[in-house]
Amino acid sequence: MPRDGSGRRVLSDDERVLWRTITKSIAPLRDAAPEADEPAVAEKPLKTVKSPPSAPPPLDRRVAAPPKPAPPLTPLGRRRRARVARGKEEIDGRLDLHGLTQSGAHDALLRFLRAASARQARLVLVITGKGGEGERGVLRRQLPHWLALPEFRALVVGFEHAAIRHGGEGAWYISVRRSRAAE
Numbered sequence: 210m211p212r213d214g215s216g217r218r219v220l221s222d223d224e225r226v227l228w229r230t231i232t233k234s235i236a237p238l239r240d241a242a243p244e245a246d247e248p249a250v251a252e253k254p255l256k257t258v259k260s261p262p263s264a265p266p267p268l269d270r271r272v273a274a275p276p277k278p279a280p281p282l283t284p285l286g287r288r289r290r291a292r293v294a295r296g297k298e299e300i301d302g303r304l305d306l307h308g309l310t311q312s313g314a315h316d317a318l319l320r321f322l323r324a325a326s327a328r329q330a331r332l333v334l335v336i337t338g339k340g341g342e343g344e345r346g347v348l349r350r351q352l353p354h355w356l357a358l359p360e361f362r363a364l365v366v367g368f369e370h371a372a373i374r375h376g377g378e379g380a381w382y383i384s385v386r387r388s389r390a391a392e
Contacts, residue, residue: 282356282357282362282365282366282367282368283366283367283384284367284368284369285332285367285368285369285382285384290369290372290382293332293372293375293382294372294373294374294375298332299332300332300333300334300375300382301325301328301330301331301332301333301385302321302324302325302330302333302334303333303334303335303336304317304318304321304333304334304335304336305336306318306335306336306337306338306348307336307337307338309348311347311348311351314337314348314351315351315355318335318352318355318361319360319361319364321333321335322361322364322365322383322385323364325364325385326364326385326386326387326388327388329387329388330385331384331385331387332382332383332384332385333382333383333385334371334375334376334380334381334382334383335352335380335381335383336376336379336380337349337352337379337380337381338379339377339378339379340379346379349378349379352368352381353368356368356383363386364385364386365383365384365385365386366384366385366386367383367384368381368382368383368384369381369382370382
């Protein structure tokens, strides 16, 4: 972008035309009420300036309310985790992400959680794997970050590592938020 000597950006021809059009359509504000010791001066009525027919319509100034933040993610809880680990609470679905790229795993996880939420699943198991020798698995490391993203927050209540019998550090229990459409 071209700059002038003071470092400010120079307006293009289109920008200058737009600026002139806007500044011509602006009417000055009335002066403040005269002070008590100053004589009142008769004000001239303000001229109404019509905008040219090719001017864009005025912008809508209404601002949408910010979306309600999702509640914080919560772990399953000691009792529920123990019930799941012992097989007393059923796991409603399983997803194995082994062999997928990060983007493929992200997409598969999002599709899986949407489907689980739609069918009113309460708890699912996602297997990421532990990673290779001496390194921590990429998917294992990324899953908590993904679950904190807005697109997942509407689907997930909480998560934590699975019990040894379900994969231990290479798997996650995910508590699924039920879909409101089915209620």
